[in-house]
Amino acid sequence: MKLYDGGRAPNPRRVRIFLAEKGIEVPLVPVDMTALGHKAPEIQQLNPLMRLPVLELDDGTVLTESVAICRYFEELNPEPALFGKGALGRAQVEMWQRRMEINLMMQVGHAFRHIHPAMKEWEVPQITEWGEANKPKAVEFLRLFDRELGDRPFVAGEEYSIADITGMIAIDFMKPARIELPQECANVRRWYEAVKARPSAEA
């Protein structure tokens, strides 16, 4: 088994953090995305969408999509449960995982890809107006998230989950996307500091 890894990009990082939380070690094959290594024929043959990460099993089976790769490891190594426990717990993690992704991660990604000069060849056409339109959308969700988070420790409830990983990488991604976490979002700040302090955050 080997994991074609994309360094600092959000989705490769999501899988590495997940594996660190699980205590699973998978041999990494580093791919230099800044040199467009993910568009090389070797990667395209594994993933026609030319995105990372890509997990290749020993029999040649290929899995792509970071959350799908995470779910594969969750099924093989259920503890600690990062996709929730029980019918309601699993649904609540999925709900929050999707909320963080569809309302924050995507907006931050659009802002980055449609505004940052380094993305000009990645995102064609680059539409500045669309990039800018995503910044207030992200901030609006962060305020909503702050109210919803309340005083519970983690995104989906009492336990750390993949929803926390997605939330953390989205907020880290706000830096290159030039979006600021509103000062008054105290619950988000407290939560973010706690998840950033876990050893997995360095993965």
Next chain:
Amino acid sequence: MKLYDGGRAPNPRRVRIFLAEKGIEVPLVPVDMTALGHKAPEIQQLNPLMRLPVLELDDGTVLTESVAICRYFEELNPEPALFGKGALGRAQVEMWQRRMEINLMMQVGHAFRHIHPAMKEWEVPQITEWGEANKPKAVEFLRLFDRELGDRPFVAGEEYSIADITGMIAIDFMKPARIELPQECANVRRWYEAVKARPSAEA
């Protein structure tokens, strides 16, 4: 238990089709989205994101996000398995579910919301250039999907899954978004006709 339903919109439909495939009946509370019923205080109290569908359990617990609601029912009623079987099978369904969503459904949604005159008050700012940019992205993915689908019966393999539901609602949504399935995508056409012929497609 009751399901606040949003009629013809893609996500409410996704859950109704899923329930039909499972043979589960849940009392529906119809909400008229064309009259912005999803922004009414009653819905906002249940889902601060003001989106449908919303599942309310008998104890008042609320689940939102169509895929999270589907997963809840999958956990309670595992057969027929619509999220895959076994570690690899579940990961493959998740991979294809995400591929259909991130590379097709989202693009179709952006094209619809950023171009259709009826969406002017829903999507602010409405950016025509971004809507138009999504049409070729959707078509490009459909060509890739056509190659990947080959002669297997369903999106993720030999069994019908939530990835087929997501794919079908995305393609149906192409009509109001004014995106055409390329004539030469014969595998996609054959698959689409097969999933549309299932009784669940009418749900």
